[in-house]
Amino acid sequence: MSHCATGPVEGTAAPATPGSPRRRPRRVAMLSLHTSPLHQPGTGDAGGMNVYIVELARRLAALGTEVEVFTRATAGDLPPVVELTPGVLVRHVAAGPYEGLAKEALPAQLCDFTHGVMQAWAAQRPGHYDLVHSHYWLSGQAGWPVAARWGVPFVHAMHTMAKVKNAALADGDTPEPADRVAGETGIVRAADRLIANTAEEARDLESHYGAEPGRISVVHPGVNLDVFRPGDGRAAARARLGLPADALVPLFAGRIQPLKGPDVLLRAVAVLLDQCPALRSRIVVPVVGGPSGSGLAKPEGMQKLAARLGLSDVVRFQPPVRQSDLADWFRAASVLVMPSYSESFGLVAVEAQATGTPVIAAAVGGLPVAVRDGVTGFLVDGHDPARYARVLRAFAEDAGLPARLGAAAARHARSFGWDAAAEATVGAYDSALARAAQAPSAAG
Template structure:
C-alpha cells in the first residue's frame, strides 16, 4: 500500500553520503544512506541529508536529485576529522541542525551512526518529531578480546552514546538480523522498537562481464574496504601467499586508510614483502562507484575477510556483478548477505581459504553455476523494495500518538 509523501531529515554527521566508500571513514553506510534516500525520493518522499562540513569550499546545499538535497552544516573545523576526534563536533553540529530543522516542518529524523544520533535526538525531542536510529556498526564491549566482537570504540563517548540513542529513539533500524540481535543483547532494544531493513544493490551498475574464462585463468582476487585491522586485508595477503603458484593469481586491495590508521598501509606493504607477494598485489586506493563496479565484474572472486560486518554490502555488490564471494562465517550479518554460489568459511586458516578459492576457480561448470546463482540472489535485493519497507516503518512511527515520541525521557548524552 503506497505511503503518503513524507519529509525526512536523514543525519550523517561524520561522513558525507556523497563520499565514495573505501576511503577515509566512508564505507557501506555512505552507500546505504544515499541509495535509501534516492529510492525514497523515487517513491515520492522528500529527503534532506545533513552532514558536517569538512571542506570550506563545499556549497551549503547540493541538489543531489529530485527530492534529495544534501546540507553541509558548520560544526568544528571545516576540515577532515579522525573518528577519534569527532566527538568535539557533536555539540556544534546539534546547534546547527536545530537551526536548520526549526525553519521547516518535518515528519521524522533518521540518524545514521551514533555521532548523528547523539546530536540529533535532543533536537528531534525539542521539535516534537519522531527519531529513528541506525547504527551501521555497534561498538564492541569494553572487555572484548577479539575483533570479531565488533568495531572497537574510537572514543570514550561511543558506548554511552549508543546506549543513549538506543534508549531514546522511537525505532532502531538495523541492517541485518545479526545486528538486531547485537543491539537487543547489548542495549535491550526489542519488540516493536527494533526493525530490520537490509541494504539493496544497483543491479544495473553492478553487472556481470561476458567472459568467465578470463576470470578463472590467471585470476584477480579482490578485497575492497577501508584499510584497517577490523577489515583484515592482511588476511587477504595471507590467502594469496598460500595459493598454488600455478594458479598465477593476483590480488587487488581497493580502499584507503582513515586518519586513525594512517600507518596501516605501510604495515600491509611490509607484510606483502615478507610473504613474497609484492609483485602480485596492487594497492589500488579508494575507488569511485563505477570504477569499483568494473573491478568487481572483472574479478574471479571477492575475499570478504572482515572480522565483523553488520551486513557486508560489498558481498551483495560482488554477487550482482556475478562475482562469487569467499567470506568468514562469524562476521556478523555476512551470512545474510551471501547467497547460493558463495563460500562462507568457519575457519580463518589461510590454507583453508586458499583451498576454497582454488576449488571455486578450478571447476569450470561449478564456477559458471556460482556466477549465475550469485547474480540471481542479488537481483532479489533491490533498493526500491527496501525503500518501500522503510517508508512503511516511517508511516507507522509518524502515525503514533505524540506521547510515544520520547521513550526514555532522559537527558542528552
C-alpha cells in the same frame, strides 16, 4: 546521554497527539555527521554507509518522501546546500575544523553540529520536517536532541555497534571507547524506531543494548542493480582492466583497516602459493581501496606485508574507484574475498554477486544473509589464512567454479534491490509516526 543539551528553540513544532491520523512523512531530516553522501566510498571513513544513504535517499524521494541529509562540512568552500538528486538535498553544517579532524575527535563537535542542524530548521516553517533519521552513533547523538526539540519521531540505524566490534577485534585493532558504548545505549532508549540490517543485528541490539523487540525494524540494504550487473562478462572486464584472461583473480574491495581483514587474504594467498608454486604465474590479487580507521596509522601496511610475504609481484594495489568502475573490478574477479571481523551486513558482497561474481566471506554479522554458503559462495569460520587458502584452491583447480556460483549469485542479489529497502524503511517510518502519535513524549 547526549553530549549536548539544547535549550528551547522558537517555532518548535507541536508533537503529534493521540488519535492523530497516521501519515507517511513528507520530509525527513537525515543525519550523517562523520561522512558525507557526496564522498567517494573507499576513502577515509566513506564506505558502505555512504552508498546506503545515497541510494536510500534517492528511492525515498521517488516514493514521495523528500530527504535532507545533514553532514559536517569538511572544506570551507563547500556550498551550504547541494541537490544530490530531485527531492534530495545535502546540507553542509560547520562544526569544528574543516580538515584534518579524525573521527575520534568528532564527539567534541556534537554541540556545534546539533546547533547547526537547529539553525537550518529554525529558518523553515513549523512542521518542515516530519521525522529525524540518523545513521551511526555520532549522528544519533545529535539526532536524539534534535528530534526531541522538534517534537518529531526519532529513527536510528546503527550500521555498526561498539559492543559487537569489541567482541571480535582483529589483532592490533583499537577497541571502541566507553563513550561510544554509553552513547549507543542512550540512543537505543531514545529511539522511536531502530532499523537493523539483519535479524542477527536486531538480536544484537536486544542482547547487548536492551532494545525492545517491538521497536526494531529489519530492513536489508539494497544494491543498485542498474550499476552492479553482469554486463558484458568477465573476459571483457579483464581486457579493460589489463588483467590476464586466464588468471585466478581473488579480489579485496573496501576500506583498508584491520576490521576488514585484508591481511587475511594476503596471508591466504601466501599459503596457497606455498602449496601450489606453479600458480604464481597465473594469479593476480587486486586490493581496491584506501586506508581508513585504525589502518590510517600504517597507511603502507598492506604493501609492506605483501613484500614480507613475497607477494609484491602478484598483488596489485588500486585506489578507491567510483561505483561503475568498481562494478568492472567485480566482474573481472574470479571471487571477492571478505575476511571481515565484523559486518553489520556486507553490502560489497551483494554488489559483487549482482555482477555475477561469487564471494568467500567470514561467517560473521550479516554476511551469512548476504552470501548463501555453497550456493553463491562460501562462508569461512574464523580468520585462519589456511582455511581461506583451501577455498581459494578450489577456485584454482576448477576453472568453471566462478561461472557456476556466479550465476546463482546474480539471481540471489536481485532480491536486494533498493526499491524494496526504501519501501521497508517507509514502513519503519510509519511505525515511528504511529508510536509518536500514541505517546507524544516518546519522541524525546
